[in-house]
Amino acid sequence: MMEEGLICQWSVFRSLLAILQWWAFNVTVIIINKWIFQKLDFKFPLLVSCIHFICSAIGGYVAIKVLKIKPLIHVDPEDRWKRIFPMSFVFCINIVLGNVSLRYIPVSFMQTIKSFTPATTIILQWLVWRKYFDWRIWxxxxxxxxxxxxxxxxxxxxxIFGFCAALLGCLATSTKTILAESLLHGYKFDSINTVYYMAPFATMILAIPAMLLEGNGVLDWLSTHPYPWATLLTIFSSGVLAFCLNFSIFYVIHSTTAVTFNVAGNLKVAVAVLVSWLVFRNPISYLNAVGCGITLIGCTFYGYVRHLISQQQSVPGTPRTPRTPRSKMELHPLVNDKLDDKV
Structure with a gap:
């Protein structure tokens, strides 16, 4: 009995540790990125995203090839272009839109809009793939x-520009998650292998637009800014922390249950909002805070409903909705749209 109690205590401690380090990495990356755009006056989101991808590509190579933290999942060369490249393109757009929105709107508002991702995922699957969802999901x-x-x-x-960027970011996140079900079918990717394959493609996709659209502005900034190297060091540090975030996501998924992960994800948004307000002191009205709270409660309720439905489907003999599916797509499980923190 004592051994079982110790195992239970260790399991709880491990889960708390996993959640805390996930929160720490996620909130730190968001705050540093906002600091780069607002306080350091480095208003080049494409270059920041590109540097993040470079750091992630290097980190993925070191983690798999040098440190051998995770075994490499081999992908056929043909599949790299047919499957990985389209995913990388959407992956790239997702990160860029997130950084663009951070440049124009407060962290609190951006995080609230990002909570719209479950809705965009459901609506997109319903409109494009005609997938059926339980009324409780709606x-x-x-x-x-x-x-x-x-x-x-x-x-x-x-x-309005930052709002639209954040909203399109939700759509990009949903598209990325839905594409992952079909394009990566047959490959059991973990977060590190995902970064290993996608970050180099994302760097290649973003490098030329970053140079063409922001190159001259960056050169002007370098010539006028009093401490350019300190800022560049901060950007690269943000990239390293962003890669570490992928480890934290992998760890928290394997250390917690689906319900705990969902609740922790929504509490993480609340933590990010609170920390950003303490750092940047952006004005938040009473009704705005209420709106943010309602959204987070709704996300938690959504996660609970998803878990409830998945549990019912997994119980043998549970009666299903008396309706014939229109396509095979309707038989697919709900996609895991909470994994949108990958860099």
Whole structure:
């Protein structure tokens, strides 16, 4: 009995440790990126994203080839272009839009909008693939959408460009997650192998646009900024921490249950909002805070409903909805749209 108690205590401690280090990496990366754009006046999100991808590509190679932390999952050369490249393209757009939105809107507002991802995933699957969803899933989206509308209408630092970038980022995240089900079918990727294959492609995709669109601005900034190398060091440090975030996601997934992961993910948003307010002191109205809270409660409810439905489907003899699926796509499980913190 004592040994079982110790094992249980260690399991709880391990889960808490996994969640805390995940929060720490995630919130730190968000705050540093916002600091780069706002405080250091480095207003070049494409270059920041490109540096992040370079750090991730190097980190993935070192983790798999040198340190051998995870075994390399071999992918056929043909599949690298047919499957990995399209994923990398959407992956790249997702990260760039996140950094663009951080340049124009506060962290608190950006994180609230990112909570819209479950809704965009469901709507996209319903519109494009005609996938059927339980009515409880649709009901759980109501507080998410309502909370975001309230937060948007009452946001004191509202910027239409940043708002649209964050919203399109949700769509890119949903597209990336849905594509992963079909394009990566047959490959059991973990987060490190995902970065190993996608980061080099993402760097290649983004390098030329970054040089063409931001090259002259970066040269001007280097010639006028009093401490350019300190800023560049901060950007590269952010890239290293962003790669470490992938390890933390892998660790927390394997240390917690699906419900715990969902709740921890929504609490992480609340932590990011609180820390960003303490650092940047961006004005937040009472109704704006209420809208953010409603959204997070809605996301938690959505995760609970998903878990409830998956549990019912896994129990033998549980009656299904009396309806014939329109396609094979409807038989697929709900995609895991909470894994949107990868760099």
């Amino acid at each position: 009901a759980s989206l109501v507080p998410i959408v309502g909370g975001i509308l309230l937060a948007s209408f009452t946001e004191l630092s509202f910027n």
